[in-house]
Amino acid sequence: MAQAVGTAHLETSTGLDNRKLLMWLFLGSECLFFGSLIAAYLLYRDRSVAGPYPSDLFDIPFTSVSAFVLLMSSVSMVLALAAIQRGNVRGMQIWLFTTATLGLLFLSGQAFEFTEFNHEGLSLSTNLFGTTFFVLTGFHGAHVTIGVLILLSLFTVSLQGRIQQKDSLNVELAGLYWHFVDIVWIVIFTLVYLIQP
Amino acid sequence: MATEWPQTRRTGLADALRGAREMADQHYGIWSWIAPVDHKRIGVMYGVTAFIFFLAGGIEALLLRTQLIVPNAGVLNHDQYNRILTMHGTTMVFLVIMPLSAAFFNLMTPLMIGARDVAFPRLNAFSYWVFLAGGIFLNASFFTKDIFSGELGAPDCGWTCYSTLSSKAFSPGHGVDFWALGVQILGIASLASGFNFIVTILNMRAPGMTLFRMPLFVWMTLVTSFLIIFAMPVIAVALFELIFDRLFNANFFNPDKGGNPLLWQHMFWLFGHPEVYILILPAMGIVSEILPTFSRKPLFGYPFVVFSGIAIGFMSWGVWVHHMYTTGLGTVANSAFGISTILIGVPTGVKVLNWMATMWGGSLSLKAPMMFAVGFVAMFTIGGLSGVTHSVVPSDYQQQDTYYVVAHFHYVLFGGAIFALFAGFYYWLPKFTGKLLDDRLGQIHFWLMLIGFNLTFFPMHISGLLGMPRRISTYSEGQGWDIWNMLSTIGAFTIATSILIFMINVIYSLRRGEAAGYDPWDGRTLEWTIPSPPPHYNFEKIPVVHARDPFWHEKYTEDEQGRPIPVVAGAANGHPDEAHEEHGGGHGIHMPSPSYFPLIAALGFPIMATGLIYDYALVAVGAAVLFVGIYGWALEPATEGEEA
Ligand code: HEM
Ligand SMILES: [Cu+2]
8 A cells, every 4th residue: 555666565674664754754844834934923023013913912811722622632633543553443533533623623713813813903914913923823724724634534534444453554644744733833822822022 | 645545446537547547557658648657757757848948948048148149239128138037047947957856866766776666656746747837837927918019927036036026016917926836836846756755765775775885866866855855845935925925915025014025035045055955966966976987986985975965965054144145144144154155165075076086097988978977077166166255255245146156156057967967868868768879969069068158157257257247138338248248148059059969869869879778888886787768667676785886796896906807708798687688577566556646636736826816716726626636646546456
């Protein structure tokens, strides 16, 4: 199943599965992507020439809850992988679905936050805060959305009985991506919301 | 994209196209080109496409040079000049040198490490299609204005697209939108191939092919791929910022709202300097293969060449401000980056010295590939030296934005990368066409190109030092620039002639070239152990590697003075495998099945990009196409045999 041609069932030179190595490299690349976005946010922090400013808008308790929701989704992701590695398809399905639901919950929180900010006068073009904030958190939200799609796809395919213990790598890869997106949120939450000059 | 699972049921669509797939499976018919997964075929497609873009970029260059041949020429107006200049630079960097390097990654890496294909053949096809889509999309910008009345719609911001030249206010129209989205699409292609080649090189090596037995070209592919996967996301963010500014009125580079246009320059060059090494490291790899072969000596100081390549990879992240000395970052920043820039010349110099030491005392065979490789070393060295002159801050204050810089980067990019890529063509094309290129035509090509190149770009050092700014569409007489410009233009047409000769050579040799055989150059590495052209599966038996330059050691041992002596009579020019060429024929080797889903997925990007510019409804269409492609891809089995 690995695309490794002709060597599908042979060892790789490093012993690491091709697809897993690919995922790690992809996440490494993503670090630079989010790193650049976060850098732009930090560079422009406090440079807005007109309001509204972060302190006018941020609702820390609310965002803490949604950050917590996302954190918990990482736990359920771990449980999904653990389940399928033990051959427990049912368990995996339950936890995959839970993870996707928590992800969706987080996304609705973000949608609510965006609309709320918008009502209070912040748009992409209002000031530098609006520009950098929406682009940074928007790209993170897009990543979560893709993650949810992957989880739901896995879930659907597994309902057709096509994910068994031997296919646990699929879940593992989705998990790697999911945890990464989660960690990025922790960084964003800390740097953007919590630490305010 | 990342996930695949075994298929138990076929979808209707897949069923319907099964016949086509089977046809492609046998590697004939149009489907084998539309749905290729074979790295060699994809390599050829990369090469041919990039060469066509090379011709386009070359014609653009000729237009620019014609405009500059004399003061106040009336060939192009300012606006046309800016747009063609922008497209020339963007084309040569993103549509020529990068994909030509990718062509060699594709053609050579699996052969050189003893693999049957890359790690992810369909991802590989995806890279190619995305590249093609991005290239066409970028060039489509020409037609967004009334081109037939002389109005070009192409971007006009230069290949560096500095802010605020790129803002809506200074560049209305859609040119810059096409540029930003087009480069973004091309970045996706590069990223995908970067991942693919790292995994391939790390994971797919034949038994015994340890990292430090890998050919230099493979090493440079590896370093380049790492640079790609870390540099591309940086420019991706910069491009997104530009796109958001232009299409959705964001403020990243908008000084009115406190935005700082310099942010663009920082991000562009943080990407841009690694990028110039993305352009040159593969070329260095090619040359590091050719020099030993034609000197009949191993590469001198292999570990030094490898480690200096790696060092360049790391250091290339710490020099970007040398493009920004005149932006007022202050003495400390300028000094620090001046020092780091001088330091990056060191590993570069190490390589040059090792190449020279490789040739030293060798029995040189000055065939066309070798001529181009030696030309590379000489021309690249000149470019490296002028690079060091503008690493010096006060000196660069004079040189910045003059033709002197244009001379520098053409010595490294044309004298460097393009010379090496041609060396690679003469060296490796016979492996895939089965026909040698004509050496006499090759020599003529080389000398004409060398003369033309120096005639074009050497005078630019002088016109630059005389103060001629780059990126001007004309100039007035009496400034001492006339003669140098005249020479440059004559040189440009000389280069064009040499390229024509190359094309004639390729066509001629395809028809009646001498058969290449397995090993036309008495080569050292694994690709010469297999037929030309190689069978679909490359190696009937995966080779076992015992040394660096494995094929050489199969053919030769050394006498006490270190001179090579053939192992068995006949083995040196003949071939151990040649005798039993026919046996087996590769039956029973499982190769990946062709797939058209990468093409479908790739089509999604230009559709979405067009939608962003003209009509958001198209964005949804493009996204849907992308999804169909990705899901089809994820759900189809990778090889026909695997579904049961
Ligand atoms: C010995 C190593 C090198 C050094 C010290 C060096 C240094 C520099 C410096 C300081 C500049 C900025 C000049 C200015 O704008 O005033 C520059 C420009 C440039 N260099 Fe190099 N360089 C080196 C090698 C290379 C290589 C190997 C390449 C590409 C293959 C390259 C491509 C370029 C390009 C494209 C520009 C101009 C970018 C632009 O403004 O459009 N350089 N180089
Ligand atoms: Cu540079």
